[in-house]
Amino acid sequence: MIAFLGRHEGEGGGRCDHVETHGAHVFLQGDTALKIKKAVRYDYLDFTALETRERMLRRELDLNRPGAPQIYRDVVAVTRDGDRLELDGPGAPVEWVLRMWRFPKENELSAVAARGELSDALADDLGRAIADYHADAPLREGDGADRIQAIIEELETAFGAMGDELGGSEADAFITMTKAEFGRVAALLRERAAGGHLRRCHGDLHLHNLVLIDGRPVLFDALEFDEELGTCDVLYDLAFLVMDLLNRGLGRQANIVLNAWLHTNGGRQDEGLAALPLFVALRAGIRAMVAVQTGAGEREEVRAQARGYLETGLAALEPCEARLVAIGGMSGSGKSTIGRRLAPQIGRMPGAVHLRSDLERKSLAGVAPKDRLPESAYTAAASDAVYDRLAARAAAVLATGQSVILDATFLTPVERTHARDLAAQAGVPFTGIWLDAPVEALTRRVDAREGDASDADASVVRKQVEKDTGPIDWQRVEASGDREIVAKAVWERIVSAGGSSPAGSRDD
Missing domain, CATH: 3.40.50.300 (P-loop containing nucleotide triphosphate hydrolases)
Structure with a gap:
């Protein structure tokens, strides 16, 4: 399958680039991008069945095409005719492919930020685009506090086995502070869920999943494999991006994004800011946990990355008097x-x-x-x-x-x-x-x-x-x-x- 898709002739022709992630293979050629799910099983997902892979690709298309029609096209089958594989042929499906329009890698906002080109105007546009995305996101019912408490408990369990990588005292301080902060805002989280702020959000909102198309920021690659993980408070969704910017030393841009998002919401999200320190900290804690769990790279590199996220989370929780x-x-x-x-x-x-x-x-x-x-x-x-x-x-x-x-x-x-x-x-x-x-x-x-x-x-x-x-x-x-x-x-x-x-x- 990998060999076949690697030879696929996309519009525009040219060399095919193969990108592999923990859960997918992506093939980039010309103006086309083809994505298949890996037949893998992790604690949090199971893609081993062909039917599941098809369903997840169709869910990914449904989630992303409304906001990014410039990227997402359709889901088609790889079919078999005898010994020959075909894309969208008449034979029986043996794999499913999400077909997309390709965009330049350098237009990803992670690359834009790395070049020092995430301007004030772009940060402002980004905050407004996310606010518009959240306004259209489907409402969900549930307990906003229970969801956050479950995340804290998961982090506490994971951090207990990561003392060497994260630093035992820092990890303990993080859990203690997040628990205290949760106790302070739990009632607010329930009120926000009841008030319409719990929605089916993007779920994976960081700079790698944002791209410039025709000069405007576009959200893509929303989390599709778990509806529970994708359902959250809209401010918790935004907090992922705020944390990512802070962790990269882009505090000015983080502030502009937040202000643009708040203004576009017309003040309706102002009271929710009481939960922002907890939300930012938890997003940082999750990234620290994932950095250790995936362990990509040298051990010291992984440790530095994970501790950097933990430091960002602890800084977000640091008390500071308002003025x-x-x-x-x-x-x-x-x-x-x-x-x-x-x-x-x-x-x-x-x-x-x-x-x-x-x-x-x-x-x-x-x-x-x-x-x-x-x-x-x-x-x-x-x-x-x-x-x-x-x-x-x-x-x-x-x-x-x-x-x-x-x-x-x-x-x-x-x-x-x-x-x-x-x-x-x-x-x-x-x-x-x-x-x-x-x-x-x-x-x-x-x-x-x-x-x-x-x-x-x-x-x-x-x-x-x-x-x-x-x-x-x-x-x-x-x-x-x-x-x-x-x-x-x-x-x-x-x-x-x-x-x-x-x-x-x-x-x-």
Whole structure:
């Protein structure tokens, strides 16, 4: 079978590349990819029967084709006619093949990230694409807490025999911390399952299973062999990717993905962030376990990989006090740029939730982030609604233990006072930052914007400058210079503001 498929003539011709995984053979030739399941049995799957292999390939097609029609084509039989094998011939099936369109290996997001090309814009697109995927994912019934408890118990059993590879004290600390965290959020997990957040998800959402097609991120290769494993909280599904990015040192991208996913969900997932540390840790623990179990490579290499995952999981569980940072200033002062730059460094992993007034205004208006609103949408009542929404979301996020950056003009004393009061009500430290820049610099920046959620132009800036902002008691930072220098100055103000220090130095 391997020899036959290795000789198959795909569209475009050329050499056939054979890729082997623990459960499949994939043959790549020209524009075509052919995949067969191995006739193997593991603790978690059994592909020894031909009927099972066919069913799993058809399930893989059904799961993936709706979201990735550019990749998934059909399932066909390898048939036998005498001594000759044929693809989709008239004879009896002897194997089943998932036929796909091939994509360039270098377009996998794991390769894109390795080249240092996982940009802010791509990370933002990725978070939105995953949110859209989850919105269409079928609802499932079940106990969200029982599922997570079973994972912890499985890891505890496995880690008990992996002390040499993982480090006995680290593995013990991981299990102790995950159990404590589970006790804290178990009721929330049950509420989320009852509230529609338990779905038939992707199940294997990491960078190797994401690809760029026509410049857009596409999810593929969803977990097909176990419906129980594929059914989970949508935030647990996302946590796999967040963990993968963190483990690769891509904390900035992890933060952007999370923020884009949260915004696309319209705030409906904010309360779930209380479970994010546990979810990220468990995803890391599973990868550590699998690294040891599969044991691909030299022993020291396997040990380093497994311990690296365990360290990521322990870091996600590290306690860190939440805080609220508000960044104000005229349009064009750089609030959103600075907010995005600093969000990964503030609070627990993967950083602060960055709430932008521009994005919330578009959400309230029911338009896409980059759609321009008419001037009539910028009434006093509309602005009040935007600030109310910012406050509501910030309160919900802070209650989960995640830090928040509020990004708005804050042109009035009342707006600035409300931000400070919000932190006081949540019982978290507050830092108010005001970005100053000459009007010439502000107008130059807004005129140069492209593809941004802000609708402000030079005329808006001039109107803002003419307003009486009243006394500003926030920490003022001169913001007309280089953005990196400005970001460093703002960071220094945040660190020196008192209260619990944010989780700095995580500058990826």
